[in-house]
Amino acid sequence: MTTTSFKPVYLSLLLALILQILPWSGDLLMVRPEFLLVIVLYWTLRAPHLCNIGTAWFAGLLMDLISGGLFGQFALAYAITSYFAVTYQRRLALFNIWQQAGYVFLLLLFTQLTTLVLKLFAGGELPGWQYFLPSISGILLWQFVIFSRLRIDSRSNQA
Structure with missing residues (x-):
């Protein structure tokens, strides 16, 4: 197992934050994944000593x-989601890529449900089914990140 330095972790979090604040509009806004959450979850599972529940809480405050x-x-939704990710982090290492993706998809849905409940308690309107589209695009982003990482790892092992 290789150790991860803090540079790729925090640079990827910064990139995710930049992608999150880009001026999305129309249908793209409706399907925009939560870039920051996906990257926080990735690093929470991959390097919990560098990205943990506190990092998730801070990222949530930025959001x-x-x-x-x-x-x-x-902040609350990201912290609770990160807690569930860390809780099952060791077991998740035993899962294959698709089982991990299913678990991350459930985490993304949980985050959206948490924010939805909080919005409803604050007097918000009940949204339609499109509200959950970012979870689907988020899991597609997750698979892209994972497969890109596997490709990079396999190239470094060949060298």
């Missing part, structure tokens, strides 16, 4: 500031 919605909803 709260960016979204301008109910302050603390993303």
Whole structure:
């Protein structure tokens, strides 16, 4: 097992934050994955000593500031989701890529359900089924990140 330095972790988090704040509109806004959450989950599972529940909470606070919605909803949702990711992190290493993707998909759905419940408690409207499209695009992003990482790891093992 290789050790991960903090540079790729925090640079990828910064890139995810930049992608999150880009001016998305129309249908792209509806299917935009939560880039920051996907990267936080990836590093929480891959390098929990560098990216943990505190990092997820801080990333959620940044999302709260960016979204301008109910302050603390993303921080709470990201922290709880990260807690579940860390709790099952060792068991997840025994799963194959597709089983891991299923678990991450459930985590993404859980995050959206948590923010939805918080929005409803604050007096928000019940959204339609399109509200859950970011979980689907998020898992596609997750698979892209995982397969890209596997490709990079296999190239470095061949060298």
